[in-house]
Amino acid sequence: MSRxxxxxxxxxxxxxxxxxxxxLGRQERLAYMILLPALGTVFVIVTIPFVIAVFQSISxxxxxxxxxxxxxxxxxxxxxxxxxxxxxxxALIVLPAEILLGxxxxxxxxxxxxxxxxxxxxxxxxxxxxxxxxxxxGVVARLIYAPGYGVLNxxxxxxxxxHSEIQWLGVPILAMGSVATVDIWQWTPFVYLVLFAGLxxxxxxxxxxxxxxxxxWWTQFIYIELHYLWPLFLLILxxxxxxxxxxxxxxxxxxxxxxxxTTQLLSLYMYRIEFKYFDAGQxxxxxxxxxxxxxxxxxxxxxxxxLERT
Amino acid sequence: xxxxxxxxxVKRTAVTSAAFTSLPAILAACGTSTGTSNKPSKxxxxxxKGNEDAPLKKVAPKYQSETGITMEIVEFPxxxxxxxxxxxxxxxxxxxxxxxxxxxxMPKFGTMGALQALDSQFGFQRDSDIPAVxxxxxxxxxxxxxxxxxxxxxxxxxxxxxxxxxxEMFMYRKDKSDAPKTWDDVxxxxxxxxxxxxxxxxxxxxxxxxxxSDSLPILWSFGGNxxxxxxxxxxxxxxxxxxxxxLTRTLKTYAEPGAENTDAADRSRLMAIGQAxxxxxxxxxxxxxxxxxxVSQVKGKVAYIPIxxxxxxxxxxxxGNWLLxxxxxxxxxxxxADFIKWMLKPDNMRNYVxxxxxxxxKSILNDSSLTAANPYFPALAQSFDAVPNWRPRTxxxxxxxxxxxxxxxxxxxxQTSPQAAMQKAAGExxxxxxxxxxxx
Numbered sequence: 217m218s219r220x221x222x223x224x225x226x227x228x229x230x231x232x233x234x235x236x237x238x239x240l241g242r243q244e245r246l247a248y249m250i251l252l253p254a255l256g257t258v259f260v261i262v263t264i265p266f267v268i269a270v271f272q273s274i275s276x277x278x279x280x281x282x283x284x285x286x287x288x289x290x291x292x293x294x295x296x297x298x299x300x301x302x303x304x305x306x307a308l309i310v311l312p313a314e315i316l317l318g319x320x321x322x323x324x325x326x327x328x329x330x331x332x333x334x335x336x337x338x339x340x341x342x343x344x345x346x347x348x349x350x351x352x353x354g355v356v357a358r359l360i361y362a363p364g365y366g367v368l369n370x371x372x373x374x375x376x377x378x379h380s381e382i383q384w385l386g387v388p389i390l391a392m393g394s395v396a397t398v399d400i401w402q403w404t405p406f407v408y409l410v411l412f413a414g415l416x417x418x419x420x421x422x423x424x425x426x427x428x429x430x431x432x433w434w435t436q437f438i439y440i441e442l443h444y445l446w447p448l449f450l451l452i453l454x455x456x457x458x459x460x461x462x463x464x465x466x467x468x469x470x471x472x473x474x475x476x477x478t479t480q481l482l483s484l485y486m487y488r489i490e491f492k493y494f495d496a497g498q499x500x501x502x503x504x505x506x507x508x509x510x511x512x513x514x515x516x517x518x519x520x521x522x523l524e525r526t
Numbered sequence: 527x528x529x530x531x532x533x534x535x536v537k538r539t540a541v542t543s544a545a546f547t548s549l550p551a552i553l554a555a556c557g558t559s560t561g562t563s564n565k566p567s568k569x570x571x572x573x574x575k576g577n578e579d580a581p582l583k584k585v586a587p588k589y590q591s592e593t594g595i596t597m598e599i600v601e602f603p604x605x606x607x608x609x610x611x612x613x614x615x616x617x618x619x620x621x622x623x624x625x626x627x628x629x630x631x632m633p634k635f636g637t638m639g640a641l642q643a644l645d646s647q648f649g650f651q652r653d654s655d656i657p658a659v660x661x662x663x664x665x666x667x668x669x670x671x672x673x674x675x676x677x678x679x680x681x682x683x684x685x686x687x688x689x690x691x692x693x694e695m696f697m698y699r700k701d702k703s704d705a706p707k708t709w710d711d712v713x714x715x716x717x718x719x720x721x722x723x724x725x726x727x728x729x730x731x732x733x734x735x736x737x738x739s740d741s742l743p744i745l746w747s748f749g750g751n752x753x754x755x756x757x758x759x760x761x762x763x764x765x766x767x768x769x770x771x772x773l774t775r776t777l778k779t780y781a782e783p784g785a786e787n788t789d790a791a792d793r794s795r796l797m798a799i800g801q802a803x804x805x806x807x808x809x810x811x812x813x814x815x816x817x818x819x820x821v822s823q824v825k826g827k828v829a830y831i832p833i834x835x836x837x838x839x840x841x842x843x844x845x846g847n848w849l850l851x852x853x854x855x856x857x858x859x860x861x862x863a864d865f866i867k868w869m870l871k872p873d874n875m876r877n878y879v880x881x882x883x884x885x886x887x888k889s890i891l892n893d894s895s896l897t898a899a900n901p902y903f904p905a906l907a908q909s910f911d912a913v914p915n916w917r918p919r920t921x922x923x924x925x926x927x928x929x930x931x932x933x934x935x936x937x938x939x940x941q942t943s944p945q946a947a948m949q950k951a952a953g954e955x956x957x958x959x960x961x962x963x964x965x966x
Binding site: 388 | 933
């Protein structure tokens with residue numbers, strides 16, 4: 217936009233106009249007009265609800281302003297820390313697994329698959345999990361893990377690996393693992409696609425020069441490819457962390473947050489506070505806290521990203 | 527032809543577009559009323575999607591043909607219906623003329639003042655053929671039991687009429703044993719019949735509402751409770767912990783694996799495929815699965831009885847009635863009330879039963895000619911006669927149930943001891959009720 221403004225500000229032979237006082241040029245007005253619907257939409261569906269949430273977070277049910285009391289209640293609720301703990305464990309399982317698996321697939325395909333047709337097929341296969349609604353994924357996963365009729369137990373018992381049913385959704389550690397595997401299945405392809413695209417930007421000459429110098433696949437990765445992938449890792453980490461804080465559907469369907477509160481992630485907890493406890497003030501306070509935390513995280517990640525700035 | 531300026535063109539286009547986009551809304555507004563204010567062209571019902579509203583959908587066209595009023599049934603899943611109704615009532619919306627309500631929702635809606643009074647506004651009177659408890663459950667503030675502090679000064683009115691006469695009962699395989707009279711009998715039968723791939727008892731242990739519904743009749747029958755008459759939390763009392771220990775430890779020994787994830791559909795399936803001996807049951811599960819010959823292998827082999835007696839000497843079933851009410855925002859209250867009255871007429875209720883409906887009229891429940899097709903009717907009539915318990919009448923019930931149901935789920939999963947689970951739930955509920963202005 218600054219370049220556009222600079223062009224528009226080019227004088228037309230008359231006296232230069234002082235910044236802030238000048239009239240908008242025709243192109244500039246057009247630019248603002250084109251932006252207006254998008255800005256209006258953002259204002260209606262993001263800004264207004266956010267302002268309402270902030271207002272709710274500092275008021276009681278009858279609209280009386282109560283300062284930070286809702287924040288104090290939200291932050292002193294021990295269930296919040298159970299939810300944060302569950303979310304942290306979930307993130308520690310899914311993020312490394314998705315990044316490592318996605319990277320492994322990307323490197324494997326980049327280095328071994330040369331036929332464009334096969335690459336395109338793998339691309340389509342990788343996109344499929346991403347477009348399946350999380351609710352459907354949850355329902356299918358339930359058919360896999362459910363006690364009594366779950367496919368996984370049937371296969372394990374048929375193969376003689378186990379002799380009795382494993383309670384995938386009933387034992388705390390297994391329940392967390394089960395809901396995490398669903399996330400890993402759905403989102404590893406996203407990591408793969410991003411990193412695979414990143415690998416295509418690595419200059420062929422650098423790789424060939426390294427190979428001539430006798431670089432192994434590992435040194436080639438560490439000293440050349442990783443340099444190009446690093447910003448993408450941070451990008452993935454940011455997007456996936458934000459996603460983990462929003463995970464809801466498949467966990468709700470698979471375990472409903474149980475056993476106990478083992479898989480009650482932050483989003484499930486906030487849902488309960490709002491729609492089960494109908495405590496709009498506390499839920500709004502939590503939402504604001506999460507939003508601010510995410511914004512801080514975003515600012516840190518953005519600073520760490522070695523992106524070109526104009 | 528006169529040329530128009532660009533400004534004029536934009537102005538005319540805007541006016542024409544506004545007129546066209548407003549037209550459907552204007553027509554719709556006209557369509558909701560056909561001349562007289564008493565007879566609208568359409569009534570909109572917010573309903574729960576599932577076996578509860580299926581019979582309603584089948585009989586509504588008859589009302590439509592008799593009156594000319596179109597019946598539009600908008601369905602939502604259970605949780606979403608509650609959320610939708612709360613947000614609609616908060617906005618005093620007029621989207622729905624009638625709403626289906628699970629009976630534990632009545633305190634919330636009653637406290638909000640969200641419904642139109644059926645007795646004072648539309649002349650509803652009690653019918654002796656309908657159990658008194660059915661009217662009581664639709665009355666706010668509640669006619670008996672503790673009343674929330676904020677509601678004690680309000681006068682009682684009828685706000686909802688039951689159209690699904692759900693009461694939680696008990697089912698067992700009658701081809702294997704006689705009816706259990708007590709929970710000790712239930713335990714000994716569970717022990718006796720438990721075998722590989724045949725479970726002595728089925729626990730509906732999924733977190734929150736499912737395990738709460740499954741365990742409350744046992745809790746009450748053992749003398750435990752959620753609250754006493756002064757809203758003091760009783761979940762960590764000796765009787766309550768004893769009941770929870772019985773279910774989550776003693777009886778669980780003979781229960782299906784993965785009980786902590788079992789919901790009503792899983793329970794019915796286990797019974798229907800002949801892999802379970804006994805459990806609690808809701809009427810909807812009976813007609814839909816256990817007695818449906820197209821999916822059940824045990825049709826005719828299962829008996830239905832009221833909840834067995836516990837250590838308190840009583841067997842207390844639990845109300846799960848679905849009511850019809852008229853939102854305050856509805857502009858068609860009189861026509862909506864007429865529909866409810868139509869549903870209650872004996873002939874229409876018989877038609878409703880023949881379409882799978884669960885009746886509330888004693889004369890229908892005790893009609894022996896209907897028992898063959900509805901083997902649970904006598905047990906349901908007995909359950910109504912015994913006056914089943916309702917869930918505590920507080921607008922905080924959803925939150926209470928979430929705490930209790932989460933703790934129960936942890937106990938069923940063996941994650942915590944029954945005592946620790948109940949102490950945790952009791953602590954959370956005490957804080958919650960205190961914050962809500964209750965004396966707990």
